[in-house]
Amino acid sequence: IAATNQASEPNSNGLFTVSLSNAVSTDTEVTFTVTGTATEGTDYATIGTTVTIPANTTTATISVTVIDDNLVETAGETVVVTLTGTNTAVTLDTTVATVTISDEDGVTININDVVISEGDVGITKLEFTVSLTNESNVITTIDYQTYDGTAQLADNDYVAIPVETLTFLPGEISKTVEVDITTDNKEELDEVFTITLSNLNSNGNNLVIGKAIGIGTIINDDYSPIIVDVVVSGIEDNDVDFTLGDFITSFDDEDGDSLESIIIVSLPDNGVLYLNEIEVLIGDVIIASEINSLTFTPNLNWNGTVTFDYNSSDGVNIADSNEQVIITITEVNDLPIANDDIISTEQDVAIVGASVANNDNPSDDGGNIWSLVGDNGGALNGTVIMNAEGVYTYEPDEYFYGTDSFVYVITDADGDSSNAVVTITVNLKSEPSLELIKTASIGGEEVGDIITYTFTVFNTGNVNLSNVVISDPLISDSPIAVVGLLEPYDNATVDAYYTITQEDIDNGSVSNTATVICDDVLGNKVSDVSDNGDAVDGDDNPTITELEQKPSIAIIKTAIFNDDNSDGYAQAGETITYSFTIRNIGNVALSNITVVDPLPGVTVYGNSITLEAGEVDDSTFTATYSITQDDINNGSVTNQASVSGSSIKGIVVSDSSDDKDEYGDNPTVLTISGCVIEVFNAVSPNDDGENDVFYIRGIECYSDNRVEIYNRWGGLVFERDHYNNTDRAFKGISEGRLTIHKSRELPDGAYYYILKYKGVGGKMFKKAGYLYINRR
Structure with a gap:
């Protein structure tokens, strides 16, 4: 089988030819099936399912008769014939052939232009029509969107449509797009906006966009009112009252809208406009319901004609031009009026x-x-x-x-x-004046003592003074009411009390000023600052009460012996710790307080301090001292420290220490015991730091001495004047004057010592006994 003719609308038919390779003697019936994208009975006439090749011929044809329509179809619809068998022994070779039907129909998609009156209330629907010039056999989509023209979204003229999509189903040729138009009563020019089509999707059909832009025209149906002059009249020196009717009769509106308000464009000369007794200003808007309260008050004794400009509003629109209110004031014959x-x-x-x-x-x-x-x-x-x-x-x-x-x-x-x-x-020519005198008497100059202030108020003017009150920042009961009425040249006295504080004593005086205030006969305030003396000299000196400052300080010094080796005796190099208790025994604060101790070798610790009056410090200052052999020889350490400090006024005070009494000046004496002779008779000269020498406690106190040591046979093995437990001490070495082998270690064993020393007053003492050497 072969497609020998292709088909096209409206009337060009297609043709299939079925051929035998050789003629046969009988009719050959061939069966077939029909498929393809074209629809049998719609796109082409029914062609059956068999075809017969007559006997002794080699061909037969199958005609595809095209059915013309206006439907937009997919370009190149097909009719496919497939041979399926024969009624003879003929075998099938080429079994499939295709005829294509070309569609001459094309479609244009368009949007129309629409005109609508705006309206006054709510929303008006403006409907655009998007249409196809022919039907399509497939789904078609196209996008649309609104755009501003003279109609503006910003002016709320219409409701915008963002990008949206229209869908045409097969066979649909028209769709409606609605745009909401926002109505108003505002007079304006006709306005337009557009809807634009874009992004056509025809799914392969022959569709194109024709008119892509639809113009929406909004016809203005609002009009400004028309106004004319308002003419009223009145009588000289009388108000002119306006009525709503004065302005309604001068108002016309094509839309039938009512007068909503008037606008004052200018003001009249020779008088004042009032609304509810409040002066009207240029630009004021007066609503219709208040026009009956509008009044023109002409200037006194004025008559004639005066005008002012106005405009009217229907609630949205005002008149295209201002008009005048014309007021005529009629003259009257006035009488003169004299006013008190x-x-x-x-x-x-x-x-x-x-x-x-x-x-x-x-x-x-x-x-x-x-x-x-x-x-x-x-x-x-x-x-x-x-x-x-x-x-x-x-x-x-x-x-x-x-x-x-x-x-x-x-x-x-x-x-x-x-x-x-x-x-x-x-x-009355009022000349009020007064003078306040403040004096002080003191009952003592210590903290808590009382100063009595006497206030005397003198009326030195020529009018009565009332409500006389004294204010004094020092007095806790201030203000002080003195007297209800004080006549000219009279005086009144009142006392007040003040308790002395430490701050006052630190300052050395109490100084202050009081103030008196009162009312004269005209209700005016009259005042004065206190003076400390004559009521007529006019000066205002403060009242000063001198307080004697008595700076004074005391120091107590105590001593503690530090027995470093806990042997109960003092040795050179051991220390004494001194403690200081310092009291401010004066009546003012002291600063820069320091302690000095003149004893050589004393180290004082502690920075300068400040003490309020009566305050005690027992922890800031300490001192240490290293004991010397002279101190041990003397049997005590005696010394005295001093303390000094400065008052607020720079007065320097000092005190020498006492050992127990703040008001005494006795030096501090610490008794020490270190001159008692005690012989330690065990010697182990092996350099282990213990008993390496023959140690005689207290020998340093008696430098005029002599030590002799004998062996068990009575031989002198060591002798030394001015023995001292250090460089002149016995260390187990023979050093006797008669010793044969000097500087030789003596053997372990028992020895005999003789100690002679001169005590206080030159008296000689002697000690003797055994000592033992053991180097192990």
């Missing part, structure tokens, strides 16, 4: 150049003249002069104070008049 005045001055001080006209309402008729009524205007305690313009001078009588008055009249050109009274208060 109140004025004051000080005693013996004239009022010059004052004017009653400033407080009056002269007549519009003109010719207003001011003058006094009666002689001197009726003033009884001063002289009044007034000119025709109402400017006057009032001079009170000398020394007068109190209330006076005079009467004047305004008369206009046609004889109308009005009287008024000027009331004058002449105030």
Whole structure:
């Protein structure tokens, strides 16, 4: 089998040819099956399942009759014929052939343009139509998205659509895209935005984008109101009250919207606009419900025509142009009005150049003249002069104070008049003053003693003083109420008490100042700072109480012998520890306190300290001393330390130590025992550091001595004057004057010693006995 003709829409048919290699004598029936991507009965006419090759011929054909349609199909749909058998012994060779049906149909996808009126309330739906020019036999998708034009997301004109996808199922040719339009009442130009198609997916079909951009036009259906001038009138010196109707009748709106508010664009001359008695300013917005509270108050005695600009709003839009409010004030014939005045001055001080006209309402008729009524205007305690313009001078009588008055009249050109009274208060010339004297008496100068302060307040002025109170920072009960009323040249006295502190003594005095404050007859505050003496000299010296400073210090020195080898006796080189107890026995603090001990060989430890009055220190200072042989010979160590310190004022005080009494000056004496003769008669001269020499305790105290040592036969083996347990000591070596072998080690065994020494006063002493040498 072979495909001998290909097919295409609308009317070009395809053809299969089935061939035998040789003719046979009978009809040959060939069976076949039909497959492929084209649909039998839709894309092409039914072709059956058999074909017959007549006898004695070699070919037969199978026709593929194309069915034309407008459906967009996959390019190159196929019809596949597969031979399956014959009714003879003919065998099959080529069994499969394909005819392709070409589709001439193409599809364009488009989006339309849409126009819609905006609306006033809520959301309006604007519907775009996305359409295919023909059906497709496969699923088709395309993306769409909105973009700003003159319609702006920022102005809330519409609700944006981000990238979204439309899906056309096979056979669908139209889809709707809705965009929410945000309605308002704002007058504006017609606005547009767009929807753009992109990213077409036709799944292999012949689809293209035709019109890719849809234009959405939002038609403005809002209009600004139209306003005209508002005309009102009033009477001179009377308020003009506006009504809502004044502005409604001057308002028109094509949308049928109502007047919501008015805007004050400018202000009128010759008067003031008020809303609820509050002055209106340029730019104020007055809602419709408050217009009935809008008032124009013309200037006093003014008449004529005045205007101000306004605009109106329907709640969203205002008129395209401002208009005027025209107010006409009708003139009236005014009478002059004189108004009472109140004025004051000080005693013996004239009022010059004052004017009653400033407080009056002269007549519009003109010719207003001011003058006094009666002689001197009726003033009884001063002289009044007034000119025709109402400017006057009032001079009170000398020394007068109190209330006076005079009467004047305004008369206009046609004889109308009005009287008024000027009331004058002449105030007493107040000269309040006072003086506070503060003195002190002292009952003692120690901490806790009392200073008694006496405060005397003198009224040195010419008016009464009341609520007299003294404040003193030293007094715990301050402030101190002195007296309720203090008349001129009178005085009052009060005492207060202060307890002396250590800080006061450290300072050497108590110095301070008090303050008195009170009210004069006019309620003014009058005050003074205390002085320590004369009430009339005017100075303000502080009150100073001197306190005697008595710096003093005491030191006690004690000693402890340190028996380093615990043998109960003192040896040269052993030490003494000194302790110091220091007390500040004065009444002021002391600083830079140090201890000095003049004994040679003493080392004092401890840095300088500070002690408050009465304070004791027994731990800061210590000292050590190494005992000498002279000290042992003397039998005691005697010495005395001293302490010194400085007061706050730099006074240096000192004290010599006592051994037990803060107020005594006795040196510290430590008795030591080291001159008692004791003979240690065992000698082991083997350099082990123990008993290497013949040791005689206390011999250092008696340098005038002699030691002799004899062997058991009475032979002198050692003799030495000024024996001293060190370089002149016996070490088991023969050193006798008569010894044959000097400087020779003596054998172990018993020996006999004789010690002779001169004691105190030259008395001779002698000791003798056995000693033993053992080198093992």
